[in-house]
Amino acid sequence: MSEVAAGPAPAGGQSKLTKINEAVIRIAGNSQDGIQAIGGFLARLAGRSEQEVMTFMTIPSTISGGPSIFQVRIGSGEVLSPGDEADMLLAFYQHSYEDHINSLKLGGIVLYDSDHITPKPEWLENYRHVGVAISSKTVEAIGGTGRDKGKNIFALGLLARIFDLNVPKLNKLIEERFGGKDPTVVQNAVTCFEAGYNHQLQDLLKTYQLQHAELKGHTQVVMNGNEALAYGLLAAGVRFGAGYPITPWSDIMELLRRELPKYGGSFIQCEDEIASISMAIGASYGGRVAVTGSSGPGISLKTEALGWASMAEMPLVIVDVQRGGPSTGMPTNIEQSDLNIACFGGHGDSPRVVIAPSSVEDCFYTAIEAVNIARKYSTPVLILTDQGIATRIEAFIEPDLKKICQDLTPDLTPIADHKPYDLKAPDGITRHVAPGTRIASGKYPVVTGLEHDELGHPTGSPKLHTAMTAKRRNKLRRLGADLPVPTTYGPNEGQVLLVGWGSTQGPLREAVDRFRSVGDAVSSLHIKYINPLPNGLDEIFKGFRHVFVVELNDEGLYGYGQLTSLLRARYAEPKIRGIHKCDGQVWKVKEILERVRAAMTPSRPS
Amino acid sequence: MSELSIPFATLPRTTVPAAGLEVTPLADADRKPLSKKEVSADHPTWCPGCGDFSVLALYFKLIEKRKMWHEKITTVAGIGCSSRFPYFVQAHGAHFIHGRALPFASGISLSRPDLHVFVFGGDGDAFSIGGNHFTHTARKNVKMTYVVMDNFVYGLTKKQTSPTSPIGFKSKTDIWGSTDRPINPLKQAISAGATFVARTTHTNPNHVLKMMEAAMDHDGFSFIECLSECVEFFPGAFDSSNPRKGGQFLEVPAEHDVADEYAAYRLADEPFPGRFGIFFQTQRPTKNANEAKLIADHRAKVGGLADWQILQKSFDRTK
Numbered sequence A: 001m002s003e004v005a006a007g008p009a010p011a012g013g014q015s016k017l018t019k020i021n022e023a024v025i026r027i028a029g030n031s032q033d034g035i036q037a038i039g040g041f042l043a044r045l046a047g048r049s050e051q052e053v054m055t056f057m058t059i060p061s062t063i064s065g066g067p068s069i070f071q072v073r074i075g076s077g078e079v080l081s082p083g084d085e086a087d088m089l090l091a092f093y094q095h096s097y098e099d100h101i102n103s104l105k106l107g108g109i110v111l112y113d114s115d116h117i118t119p120k121p122e123w124l125e126n127y128r129h130v131g132v133a134i135s136s137k138t139v140e141a142i143g144g145t146g147r148d149k150g151k152n153i154f155a156l157g158l159l160a161r162i163f164d165l166n167v168p169k170l171n172k173l174i175e176e177r178f179g180g181k182d183p184t185v186v187q188n189a190v191t192c193f194e195a196g197y198n199h200q201l202q203d204l205l206k207t208y209q210l211q212h213a214e215l216k217g218h219t220q221v222v223m224n225g226n227e228a229l230a231y232g233l234l235a236a237g238v239r240f241g242a243g244y245p246i247t248p249w250s251d252i253m254e255l256l257r258r259e260l261p262k263y264g265g266s267f268i269q270c271e272d273e274i275a276s277i278s279m280a281i282g283a284s285y286g287g288r289v290a291v292t293g294s295s296g297p298g299i300s301l302k303t304e305a306l307g308w309a310s311m312a313e314m315p316l317v318i319v320d321v322q323r324g325g326p327s328t329g330m331p332t333n334i335e336q337s338d339l340n341i342a343c344f345g346g347h348g349d350s351p352r353v354v355i356a357p358s359s360v361e362d363c364f365y366t367a368i369e370a371v372n373i374a375r376k377y378s379t380p381v382l383i384l385t386d387q388g389i390a391t392r393i394e395a396f397i398e399p400d401l402k403k404i405c406q407d408l409t410p411d412l413t414p415i416a417d418h419k420p421y422d423l424k425a426p427d428g429i430t431r432h433v434a435p436g437t438r439i440a441s442g443k444y445p446v447v448t449g450l451e452h453d454e455l456g457h458p459t460g461s462p463k464l465h466t467a468m469t470a471k472r473r474n475k476l477r478r479l480g481a482d483l484p485v486p487t488t489y490g491p492n493e494g495q496v497l498l499v500g501w502g503s504t505q506g507p508l509r510e511a512v513d514r515f516r517s518v519g520d521a522v523s524s525l526h527i528k529y530i531n532p533l534p535n536g537l538d539e540i541f542k543g544f545r546h547v548f549v550v551e552l553n554d555e556g557l558y559g560y561g562q563l564t565s566l567l568r569a570r571y572a573e574p575k576i577r578g579i580h581k582c583d584g585q586v587w588k589v590k591e592i593l594e595r596v597r598a599a600m601t602p603s604r605p606s
Numbered sequence B: 001m002s003e004l005s006i007p008f009a010t011l012p013r014t015t016v017p018a019a020g021l022e023v024t025p026l027a028d029a030d031r032k033p034l035s036k037k038e039v040s041a042d043h044p045t046w047c048p049g050c051g052d053f054s055v056l057a058l059y060f061k062l063i064e065k066r067k068m069w070h071e072k073i074t075t076v077a078g079i080g081c082s083s084r085f086p087y088f089v090q091a092h093g094a095h096f097i098h099g100r101a102l103p104f105a106s107g108i109s110l111s112r113p114d115l116h117v118f119v120f121g122g123d124g125d126a127f128s129i130g131g132n133h134f135t136h137t138a139r140k141n142v143k144m145t146y147v148v149m150d151n152f153v154y155g156l157t158k159k160q161t162s163p164t165s166p167i168g169f170k171s172k173t174d175i176w177g178s179t180d181r182p183i184n185p186l187k188q189a190i191s192a193g194a195t196f197v198a199r200t201t202h203t204n205p206n207h208v209l210k211m212m213e214a215a216m217d218h219d220g221f222s223f224i225e226c227l228s229e230c231v232e233f234f235p236g237a238f239d240s241s242n243p244r245k246g247g248q249f250l251e252v253p254a255e256h257d258v259a260d261e262y263a264a265y266r267l268a269d270e271p272f273p274g275r276f277g278i279f280f281q282t283q284r285p286t287k288n289a290n291e292a293k294l295i296a297d298h299r300a301k302v303g304g305l306a307d308w309q310i311l312q313k314s315f316d317r318t319k
């Protein structure tokens, strides 16, 4: 909570107003208490106020509920990560309080439900404790039914008072969320909110007010990465998908199942992941790029069919929302350990494209780009996101949908002749014609996973296998040459370059800012196109003495994580080293700073 | 970040509006039925005498007789001797992976209602590695015709036990004779919810054609078990069903009610060589129809909005 200036006179006689330009609030309770809902309200409110916002949550993987948190960071300036340390901890239970006190900065505020929590004397000194009988006050507010359902909204009211949030906007959000068939539901919610808002916080002296964000004149949309990705696929013109449920991928398939019929499309729930990818490939063959996706073990199941798409050169989009692995692993935790399977999974030489979006907004645009690359290069494209980006909420500038939305209805215009695997095609790229297309020559193509000649008929010819393998590889080299060369965050020369991929872009940039603020020559580079890599990375590496690839996976047998290994193999550059962890948690900026500093300190011989 | 680094590639597009997955059919007026020559492609790689030849020949007949056009036929297969089928047909075709032809074909069928989707394959492809897909494609009632060329053995991989191999069959993986209870494809199909279940044999061409025609006319998932002898690894397997080899070709009794699921099941339970004909047929909404209805209802609700406007509405709710 960075304070800006002392505020005006205390509001309502109970507190004085302090202006801040950002706040990190961690809400800890059990998943059934509607923790995510409070966080969601705060995020949406920030979005509507043109503030930057980033959230982070954990949910138990069991349906019966369990401890759950939601952290939201709201700022008037750029928000790059959900924040290392919270300014305020809102705790509902003793376990929430005890488990999360460490996430609070020294001097931070614990707002706790005194019905369930007894403060620990040893913590009273380091943290401001504010107890409110949240549960019983909620029951009291809604008429003593004995149930504390609604205490999350009561707590939202408390937060609204403490952070001087925009009450009319919040009320509107509450109405939108609870406004349904039963009017008493909204009424109860409003009552809870008001009770919380009007609660006298005697021992809390200060009220904070978030600085207004500099108005950008743009409307913001607020959503999580899974939503952004699914909407991106719709914008791209995808009208068919198939999948099998698995966390955290399921949200994407559920959204597409719900939305696609409006666009004249279908999403089919299949019997397993193999059927899903097979069905999606079948639809792609039918003429329009289709999508499938999964997480964890489901991705493993898809690899045989993925190899077919590579061999048959069929466009396809595969979403991999990574989670902790291997096997069932840690279904609701973040990890970046599918890079290898995405780039290399499957038998044989099977080139494919792998792209990793770096933010929620980027999920939207990456989905469109993946579809277009799949079509242009007639290739499977994997989008690698992860549990973190899938569930975190961000606000971003509303895209110009009218301009962006694409129509990909298949072209069935009759053609004179067709060779699907033409080795002399000027750009070397296969163009399939969809079934339904009349071919005047009377020669029709077969798409196949067997090595084939130019018409798709099987061959065992050594020359053809060599030529076709090269064809499949070279088109992706061509793509690599077309890709934009990424630029560094910070100067393109210095002591240390931090290289990241996927959802860790924000924390890495924040780490760079902090290094630079104390005079360290550190920059970062984010690699979005992982396979093929864009050209020109070697030039960037030249500008730095050390290159650390920071990733959320294990250092492996030889000491290098997945992207680290790929970059070392690609550039044979010994100064590329890795900083890894696989604890299922997002990077804290502090952690990155410590790990980089440790790696820079030569270990003293003992 | 909000810019696309690779803008929308200008690739071939259609003249058809994007209303749905519907595509405009081409005018078929005064086209002549396709001759065998026009629909055959590569010379089949099957062993001389393999039963699969007759199935292919009758598929050509079907195409000719029913005036189907090259571009409207899509022939799909998995992996196996029988699954080589698409290479031998001069039409759009796909040779997919072992056991997964049905979901692949479902992807075509569900996104392209204008096409006839035919799937050919073997017993291993259908009931072993693809067993789960068989069940689910049948219960979803995805519109397509599936012909399993059942030879009671793995042909392509050279004589291993198949899920339909009879008990006692000596294969390379059961040198003492197989012991696992074979799958009965008809019972499997009926209980999975297939809406058309028939049985035929390659030695009776007229019957094969009749079954293919009926299957093709059926609106739903139509399944044919076609006995197709592997002369290489299970010669004589079907002699008892072939009058020319001293066997009996017994049709489904005339009084059998094809709508009676239990009667069909009982009939399917008769010991080999069993019966030939349509065992079961019923009408149930296809997956294709269910999806089409869902689409129609939703399209009606969104009115005449363009795709981007529908998406805009979703975005407006996130503000």
Ligand SMILES: Cc1ncc(C[n+]2csc(CCOP(=O)(O)OP(=O)(O)O)c2C)c(N)n1
Pocket (backbone or CB within 6 Å): B079, B080, B081, B082, B083, B098, B121, B122, B123, B124, B125, B126, B149, B151, B153, B154, B155, B156, B157, B162
């Ligand atoms: C995933 C996978 N496993 C195994 C194989 C090897 N394989 C190819 S065909 C086949 C069995 C073929 O038997 P069937 O489906 O009955 O066809 P048939 O050759 O008898 O016509 C097997 C095991 C394969 N191609 N792919």
Ligand code: SF4
Pocket (backbone or CB within 6 Å): B045, B046, B047, B049, B050, B051, B052, B081, B082, B151, B155, B156, B229, B230, B231, B232, B233
């Ligand atoms: S091995 Fe058997 S099934 Fe395969 S082609 Fe030869 S005869 Fe036919």
Ligand SMILES: [Mg+2]
Pocket (backbone or CB within 6 Å): B080, B122, B123, B124, B149, B150, B151, B152, B153, B154, B155, B162
């Ligand atoms: Mg077989």
